[in-house]
Amino acid sequence: MAQNLDRLKDVVPDILSRLPVKSLRRFACVNKSWYNLIKSPDFISKHLHTFNNRKNSADPLNLLVNRIRRATFGPSGLNRKAFVSLLSFNPINKSTSLNLLDLIYNHNEVYHLEIFGPCNGLYYLHSITNLIVNPSMREFIVLPDSPAPPDTHFLQHYMGFGFDPNTNDYKVITIMDTWLDETDEQLPWRLEIYSLNSHCWRNVDCTLPSVSIWNWSWIDAFVHGAFHWWAYDAAGDMVLAFDMQNEKFQTFRVPNVRSSAEEYAGTVAKFRESLAVIIYPRMGTEKCFDLWVMEDYSNEASWTKHSIIGPIVGARRPLGFLEENNLFVVEDNIERMVFYDLQTEEIMRTEFHGEEDSLQAVVYMESLISLRKDNENPQARASFFGMVPDPLFEGNSG
């Protein structure tokens, strides 16, 4: 029997790496060796890979979603609020449940919120307050305000979020224009980088390529260690890339994939660990989505038309891919979230919808990466949040 138990020890990491974070947070209290295992960087990375890549067609589809609601509750009555929730869609009975992340937004009025990520299970939530969140650990950290030069303001800013493996650090980047308050004179664009390790912003001196960023789609593309935006200049469409490791910009010309910018919209995307762009018509009740993939990263000659997705009746704009499940996610004409099976071409409509163009959906990933260090005061940086069923979501009552 003793020999048996010894051998069981060898397989414990393989069993635990298949458990959700919620169970593992509990099981860290089993004994010291389980605690040390669950906290070890090797196990955290093994779990990230194993848990998020397991395939079971009966499992619910989990997404982190964001939408603005005109909420009627709260002290000030009717106001606009941004809600970030964990959405679970059961592909068998097509039911949806929605659990709100009880973040500080729920108590403030918010006009815009954008989710970036996931990056190893961490998400960056950009709004009037900026947060990095690990929803599975129920941890969040409030970012300090980025330091603007005195007596200036900005009109436009573009954000990015990614991981630098070299320093094992998560970075948020902001590209912003700068104007003098007094004279309205424009100063050069600025680049600010926030590092999670140092928990502060720094100004980075670098020349920005003279391109314009088109920031409408909200589909993230952190791939090959770089964050990407859809951009353009006088010569046409391109992708602007920012490498999180060497902190340098790069641009890639996109082949002439759309006949006109008025009729066709474009967005960057990530597809099978490659940089991709999706092109689709702005108007129409039945849309096809052209998927172009840069097969050899940074080689402009390697853009390949991978496939045409659809036609999808009632589709309005793409929300992204759930690659593990072979699904393409779109928003339809009445702002509902719709799944499109890339293999069977089946369309699954959910009861979940956004308002005022606010809907955003990204893949939900579980991760044991903690936003706080064990030896510090838990209140110093990261805080915990709870999750509650969304009282405004009709699907929850069923």
Next chain:
Amino acid sequence: MSSSVEAITVLSSDGDEFKITVSAAKLSKPLNWMLEDVCFSDDCDEVPTIEVNSKTLVKVIEYCEKHAPRANSGASDSDAEELKKWDIEFMKMDVKDILFHILMAANYLHMEGLYDLACQTAADLMKGMTVSQIRKIFHIKNDFSSEEQEQLRRQHPGCSFD
């Protein structure tokens, strides 16, 4: 080895004899190496021992025989679907009594498919358990001192040692 051999005989750690077809034995790397060994020529009487108890070996062989046709020839999607259902039925067993033994046997016999299946089954069973239930099935004692427990409670509000 002679090509006429279709099944081999092995001994469990309890000393019982079991027959396993050659194609099923190929699912395990160590068994496959044994097959290639001269020992399985027709004129050899030596029966190899597998360090797995009889109760567990019966189940492991059952799994191998079921999965061998697909592993050796590839199969259609409907076969894969049927096999998945069979796996679910096959895995309905007591954790401590047999599942852990199968897990360790699959690890020892380098059977990736069975190992993944057993790990996932164990994880699914453990998912909702309390800390004391986990200690019980793994025969683990709580070795945190009361000071350490106090410190962990401060760092992780709501954590429980029971």
